[in-house]
Amino acid sequence: MGMAAENQFHVLAVDDSIIDRMLIERLLKTSSFNVTTVDSASKALKFLGLVEDEMRTYDTHVASEINQDVDVNLIITDYCMPGMTGYDLLRKIKESKSFKDIPVVIMSSENVPSRINRCLEEGAEEFFLKPVQLSDVSKLKPHLLKSKVKEENEQPIKRKGMEETQSPDKTRPKVSI
Amino acid sequence: MDHLHRKLRDHEAAMFQQGYLDDQFSQLQKLQDDTSPDFVIEVMTMFFDDSEKLLNNMSRALEQVPVNFKQIDAHAHQQKGSSASVGAARVKNVCGTFRNFCEAQNLEG
Numbered sequence: 002m003g004m005a006a007e008n009q010f011h012v013l014a015v016d017d018s019i020i021d022r023m024l025i026e027r028l029l030k031t032s033s034f035n036v037t038t039v040d041s042a043s044k045a046l047k048f049l050g051l052v053e054d055e056m057r058t059y060d061t062h063v064a065s066e067i068n069q070d071v072d073v074n075l076i077i078t079d080y081c082m083p084g085m086t087g088y089d090l091l092r093k094i095k096e097s098k099s100f101k102d103i104p105v106v107i108m109s110s111e112n113v114p115s116r117i118n119r120c121l122e123e124g125a126e127e128f129f130l131k132p133v134q135l136s137d138v139s140k141l142k143p144h145l146l147k148s149k150v151k152e153e154n155e156q157p158i159k160r161k162g163m164e165e166t167q168s169p170d171k172t173r174p175k176v177s178i
Numbered sequence: 179m180d181h182l183h184r185k186l187r188d189h190e191a192a193m194f195q196q197g198y199l200d201d202q203f204s205q206l207q208k209l210q211d212d213t214s215p216d217f218v219i220e221v222m223t224m225f226f227d228d229s230e231k232l233l234n235n236m237s238r239a240l241e242q243v244p245v246n247f248k249q250i251d252a253h254a255h256q257q258k259g260s261s262a263s264v265g266a267a268r269v270k271n272v273c274g275t276f277r278n279f280c281e282a283q284n285l286e287g
Contacts, residue, residue: 020228020260023221027209081255110259132202132263135209 010145011035015045015078015090016108021131025077025108028138042078042085042093049073051097073103074145077129080109080116088120095124102151104144108133203265225264232257240285251280 012034014025022038029036039045050071076094078087085093087107094100107120110131117128126144129137193199210217232253239250258273 018228018256018260018263020221020225020263023224024206024209024263027214027217030214031209031211110262131259132205134205 009033009035010074010142010149011037011072012141013045013048013073013076014038015040015042015076015082015087017041017079017082021079021108025133028133028135029077031135032138032141034141037073042082042087042090045076045078045090046093049094049100051093051100073100074148075104075106075141077106077108077141079131080107080120081111088116088123091120091123091125102148104141104148106141106144198266198268200265200267202262202267206265221264225260225266228260229257229269245283245285247280247283251277254280 012029014022014029014036016022016025016038017040019040022040026036026038037048039048048071076090078090080087087109091105091107094103094105101124104126105124106127106129107125108129108131109116112130120128127137127140190199194203206218206221236250236253236257239246239253254273254277258270258277261267261269261273
């Protein structure tokens with residue numbers, strides 16, 4: 002990568018609801034993140050430079066060149082969106098060579114255990130129940146620091162990181178009344 | 179001015195007490211600060227605009243023959259989501275009930 006180390010992490014937030022975009026942006030900015038919001042999964046892919054069909058025909062070298070100006074450290078996305086869902090987006094990201102290591106967090110207003118498990122199994126780092134709270138956002142930094150270390154050292158992450166994604170805590174969504 | 183401030187505070191307290199607003203609204207207020215001094219107003223304004231559109235869409239959908247419950251349910255789902263996000267508790271609860279009617283295809287409800 003080699004871009005100048007920034008002090009702030011850059012989060013890409015994806016949600017079709019304008020209200021929720023405003024909320025997540027405020028939550029993230031309050032927590033000192035740089036934020037870009039988009040209203041659909043396809044726009045998220047465009048922003049990342051991962052345009053669907055074309056991705057298949059380009060080799061990774063070209064793909065990473067397109068992305069040099071875009072440095073996203075974490076993607077947080079709503080699950081229920083028209084067209085491509087957050088789950089579809091998650092899969093596309095995990096399938097891509099350039100972005101599979103970027104932590105992805107899923108948000109949903111609905112507490113459906115099978116949905117939550119599916120997302121976590123597909124590689125989502127966290128699943129937040131909406132409305133998202135500041136306490137949820139504070140859980141993001143560890144994932145980001147972990148990725149940053151990985152990036153800088155180009156070494157496999159300690160096993161601790163892997164265990165974390167399978168810990169039961171993640172499958173118990175936060176319930177706020 | 180003091181008098182107006184007091185009135186506003188009382189009104190707000192009443193909204194909480196009567197269940198129109200819940201804790202999520204307090205969360206919104208906490209997110210407002212000097213760097214984002216109009217946050218609550220901006221979000222609530224957007225909420226009202228958005229709700230108005232959704233309600234119009236729902237009315238139109240209800241007038242269709244035959245009624246497309248799926249579509250109405252989708253609007254209600256959106257409305258429920260945004261009202262939950264801003265702390266509009268009563269609206270959120272009504273949406274829940276409304277969605278049950280949609281599921282049961284209960285036009286009277």
